[in-house]
Amino acid sequence: MTTAQSGPVTGPEGTGDGPLTPSAPVDRHRRATWAVWLLIFGDAVFVVLEVFSWLYLRALNTHGLWRGAACSRTHPCVDGQGHPILGEVPTASPTKTVAVALLVVVGAALLWAAERAAREDRPRRAVTLTAGLSLGAVLLACLVQVDQFRGLPFTRIQGSYASSFFFVMASDLFHLALAAFVCLGVWMGSRRGHYADGDAGEVRLARLAVTWIAASVCILAAVTIVFT
Amino acid sequence: MTVDAPPRRLEDTPLGPAAGGLYRHQSALTGLAAGVVVGFLGWAAAHELVQAGSWGTDRVVAVTMVGWIVGFTLGVGAGNAPLQWVVGRRPTAEDHLYWAGVGQGRARYWKYCTDHKVVGIQYLVLTMVLFGIGGGLAMLIRTQLLTPHSTFLNPNSYNAVVSIHGTAMIIATIVMVTGPFANFVVPLMIGARDMAFPRLNALSFWLLVSAVPCLLATFVLGGVDAGWTTYAPLSIQAPVAMDAFAVAIIAFALSATIGGINLIVTVLTMRAPGMTPGRLPIFTWGSVVGSALGLCAMPAFLLVMLMVLSDRTMGTSLFDAAVGGSGWLYENLFWIMGHPEVYVILIPPVAALFEVVSTFARKPVFGYRIVVGAFVAIGLLSLAVWAHHMFTSGWAPDLAVPFMASTELISLPTGLLVLCLIGTLWDGYLWPRLPLYFAYLFVWDFVIGGVTGIYLSDVPADQFFHGDMFVTAHFHYALMGGAMIGATAAVCYWFPKITGRMLDERIGKVAFWIIAVGIQVTFAGQFWAGLQGMPRRVAWYNPVFQHANQTASVGAYLLMAGWIVFLYAMVRSAHHGRPAPANPWRAKSLEWQVPSPVPLENFAVQPVVTSDPYGYGQADDAPGGPDRTVENSAPVGRDGAERQGTPP
Numbered sequence: 001m002t003t004a005q006s007g008p009v010t011g012p013e014g015t016g017d018g019p020l021t022p023s024a025p026v027d028r029h030r031r032a033t034w035a036v037w038l039l040i041f042g043d044a045v046f047v048v049l050e051v052f053s054w055l056y057l058r059a060l061n062t063h064g065l066w067r068g069a070a071c072s073r074t075h076p077c078v079d080g081q082g083h084p085i086l087g088e089v090p091t092a093s094p095t096k097t098v099a100v101a102l103l104v105v106v107g108a109a110l111l112w113a114a115e116r117a118a119r120e121d122r123p124r125r126a127v128t129l130t131a132g133l134s135l136g137a138v139l140l141a142c143l144v145q146v147d148q149f150r151g152l153p154f155t156r157i158q159g160s161y162a163s164s165f166f167f168v169m170a171s172d173l174f175h176l177a178l179a180a181f182v183c184l185g186v187w188m189g190s191r192r193g194h195y196a197d198g199d200a201g202e203v204r205l206a207r208l209a210v211t212w213i214a215a216s217v218c219i220l221a222a223v224t225i226v227f228t
Numbered sequence: 229m230t231v232d233a234p235p236r237r238l239e240d241t242p243l244g245p246a247a248g249g250l251y252r253h254q255s256a257l258t259g260l261a262a263g264v265v266v267g268f269l270g271w272a273a274a275h276e277l278v279q280a281g282s283w284g285t286d287r288v289v290a291v292t293m294v295g296w297i298v299g300f301t302l303g304v305g306a307g308n309a310p311l312q313w314v315v316g317r318r319p320t321a322e323d324h325l326y327w328a329g330v331g332q333g334r335a336r337y338w339k340y341c342t343d344h345k346v347v348g349i350q351y352l353v354l355t356m357v358l359f360g361i362g363g364g365l366a367m368l369i370r371t372q373l374l375t376p377h378s379t380f381l382n383p384n385s386y387n388a389v390v391s392i393h394g395t396a397m398i399i400a401t402i403v404m405v406t407g408p409f410a411n412f413v414v415p416l417m418i419g420a421r422d423m424a425f426p427r428l429n430a431l432s433f434w435l436l437v438s439a440v441p442c443l444l445a446t447f448v449l450g451g452v453d454a455g456w457t458t459y460a461p462l463s464i465q466a467p468v469a470m471d472a473f474a475v476a477i478i479a480f481a482l483s484a485t486i487g488g489i490n491l492i493v494t495v496l497t498m499r500a501p502g503m504t505p506g507r508l509p510i511f512t513w514g515s516v517v518g519s520a521l522g523l524c525a526m527p528a529f530l531l532v533m534l535m536v537l538s539d540r541t542m543g544t545s546l547f548d549a550a551v552g553g554s555g556w557l558y559e560n561l562f563w564i565m566g567h568p569e570v571y572v573i574l575i576p577p578v579a580a581l582f583e584v585v586s587t588f589a590r591k592p593v594f595g596y597r598i599v600v601g602a603f604v605a606i607g608l609l610s611l612a613v614w615a616h617h618m619f620t621s622g623w624a625p626d627l628a629v630p631f632m633a634s635t636e637l638i639s640l641p642t643g644l645l646v647l648c649l650i651g652t653l654w655d656g657y658l659w660p661r662l663p664l665y666f667a668y669l670f671v672w673d674f675v676i677g678g679v680t681g682i683y684l685s686d687v688p689a690d691q692f693f694h695g696d697m698f699v700t701a702h703f704h705y706a707l708m709g710g711a712m713i714g715a716t717a718a719v720c721y722w723f724p725k726i727t728g729r730m731l732d733e734r735i736g737k738v739a740f741w742i743i744a745v746g747i748q749v750t751f752a753g754q755f756w757a758g759l760q761g762m763p764r765r766v767a768w769y770n771p772v773f774q775h776a777n778q779t780a781s782v783g784a785y786l787l788m789a790g791w792i793v794f795l796y797a798m799v800r801s802a803h804h805g806r807p808a809p810a811n812p813w814r815a816k817s818l819e820w821q822v823p824s825p826v827p828l829e830n831f832a833v834q835p836v837v838t839s840d841p842y843g844y845g846q847a848d849d850a851p852g853g854p855d856r857t858v859e860n861s862a863p864v865g866r867d868g869a870e871r872q873g874t875p876p
Contacts (some may be wrong), residue, residue, distance in 0.1 A: 021421060031424045034496055038488060038492060042526070045524055049528055049564070053535070055586035057557060060554050060556075062552050063549070075827035079545075080543040156542055157544065159552040160546065162544075164544075170538070181314060188315050189316045189811030
């Protein structure tokens with residue numbers, strides 16, 4: 001391989017990428033954008049396989065224990081601890097599932113607004129406010145999700161529908177915690193004035209991640225509501 | 229043209245007392261201490277709060293293991309930057325320098341260092357440790373199988389040993405090339421100063437480190453007696469060791485995903501000017517395709533182990549058919565990960581072999597575009613072959629033929645790779661050094677492993693062979709005889725660049741012959757046992773299989789001896805070997821154009837690439853040229869200086 005020397009790369013706007021020669025912000029954001037998209041891709045594979053598992057167990061309905069439609073007092077089925085299941089397991093109320101999805105969508109939209117405010121170099125307070133509200137919406141979504149767990153009309157061991165619902169919602173909760181972490185970082189960064197002078201690259205990345213999380217929560221909510 | 233590096237060693241430059249912040253006080257030792265403390269706190273909390281109920285002990289073990297991993301990674305320094313970010317603080321330039329290892333000497337190898345070369349060497353050592361564990365367990369297995377009813381191990385211990393042997397080897401082979409060499413070499417090959425995300429790079433390594441004790445803890449927690457595939461419901465019924473196993477795999481899957489993303493972004497965005505896709509070295513292509521495939525496969529591994537943990541610690545019924553789950557779901561998810569993973573293992577070493585063969589045959593890679601196309605085709609096809617592992621499971625018999633066809637189809641691009649490898653060797657000006665020896669061995673072993681794989685892709689043949697030692701021999705030929713030998717060729721090839729010293733060829737060749745013979749004897753013995761009908765995964769067997777097993781065991785001991793000799797050659801050469809010149813093989817790719825050992829930021833000036841990396845066949849590569857002279861007349865002087873002016 002033939003190479004030519006193009007001169008040192010160090011400098012205030014260096015195009016290098018080592019510790020001594022930091023990259024220009026635009027290059028850093030380009031790399032981070034790729035990374036976020038690839039992370040989203042990996043997580044999308046995870047979510048798609050979750051959906052596959054849900055639909056697979058539902059279609060297979062092993063021993064009629066997806067929701068136990070065939071279970072009755074005369075023909076009781078058993079749950080994971082050997083307790084009898086005496087009838088069809090009720091479905092989870094969609095209200096809280098929808099509420100969680102809506103809240104995280106609102107959170108993503110607010111982060112979008114924060115990005116716009118940062119990009120247009122509006123006063124710091126605008127970015128802080130929208131990022132803070134976004135954090136609030138996501139935290140509220142977490143609380144609703146926990147509340148939904150507490151009030152489910154079935155236990156997680158009563159057949160594969162109950163188990164799958166529990167697993168999917170736990171995965172939602174993990175995603176929401178990640179979104180809360182990201183929103184918190186943006187909010188704190190904005191309070192410290194990191195997004196002044198139109199430097200919205202970091203907020204944009206955060207918005208991208210939270211938007212995906214909102215999308216994944218909506219997809220899983222739709223699957224769990226429609227395919228009961 | 230050699231790109232000169234600055235004479236000073238930035239790594240040894242002292243920094244201000246505030247550089248690095250908390251990280252100054254952190255190392256593997258603090259990670260160990262924090263891991264033990266948080267693990268213990270997790271154990272105590274779980275013991276008090278969640279032990280009640282049928283899954284109590286499983287919860288305690290899972291929480292303890294998660295505590296260990298969280299504590300260790302935070303203790304070693306992985307959490308500093310994210311926590312700084314979330315409170316709105318940003319690291320200073322001095323922090324970056326400290327994280328890169330400046331002013332820390334050899335201590336940086338024990339720290340959360342962000343320099344890609346340090347991470348590469350850390351991975352190399354960790355991979356060898358994993359191979360040591362897996363290989364040691366293999367010796368226990370082969371000792372057990374020396375006699376039909378051996379009492380060396382009881383059946384449960386035997387199963388536990390088989391499980392962890394398989395898992396340790398799979399993890400080691402997945403990271404054996406993309407960990408050490410893609411980290412060390414790829415940024416150099418493409419003209420970059422580091423990986424795209426140096427801290428993520430360190431995180432992927434230390435996450436993997438944290439997984440190893442969890443894996444080993446399985447032995448004291450009752451052992452995982454479900455095989456490395458840990459099929460449900462065996463994995464649901466296994467002792468609490470399975471919880472530690474699942475947590476280890478989760479940490480590994482996260483590590484591999486993060487590492488893969490980092491590598492892909494590095495190649496996509498950090499290539500030197502002129503490094504067009506058509507000029508990328510084949511090894512870079514192979515590493516990217518392997519990482520992309522890992523990105524598709526690892527989420528499935530993560531999901532399936534999370535579901536196992538959910539079943540075991542929460543009592544859900546996802547995989548237990550008795551309460552509404554499905555073992556087939558486990559198998560599907562596992563093999564959606566499992567078969568692409570075979571190519572995650574295979575593609576990077578094959579790609580490394582193209583570098584080796586091109587350099588030592590003094591020829592451009594034969595069919596560069598075909599090779600790249602074959603990598604991509606294998607990557608895509610490997611996502612559609614998983615169910616060939618389930619031909620005998622009873623799952624979806626109607627899909628057997630399509631999966632048989634897709635599996636047989638994948639042998640075409642794989643075969644093309646071997647043909648291109650031979651095409652590169654063909655009529656080349658061969659320079660028989662140690663890396664080339666291992667390349668020859670790869671071709672031999674991989675053809676045997678690959679052709680026997682075609683038999684197994686055939687549904688009727690698979691009905692007969694599935695579950696017997698023939699399968700074991702097939703995948704050992706492919707993964708050990710093929711991939712691992714390819715990785716060994718890579719070690720020999722890049723050893724001078726990594727250590728700055730030449731690998732002892734004499735001892736290396738002794739090791740090579742022992743390994744070459746050992747592989748044939750071991751796995752021919754397993755083919756023999758398989759063709760006789762011996763089932764795999766059994767601790768005791770019918771005496772009719774004894775000769776075949778004794779042959780395999782003798783071969784395995786020989787193989788182990790060969791690896792020990794090779795390890796001795798590596799360690800001895802790393803300390804006392806001849807100092808290596810910058811480019812001992814007179815290779816053309818960019819990593820050989822910088823000094824050995826490589827300075828902190830790799831290149832003193834930005835290289836601009838003006839030709840492809842395989843421009844052999846010029847005057848200085850002609851027969852009788854410098855390279856043959858290097859072999860025959862010690863071109864590297866006693867002082868390590870490269871001989872200049874060797875006549876063509």
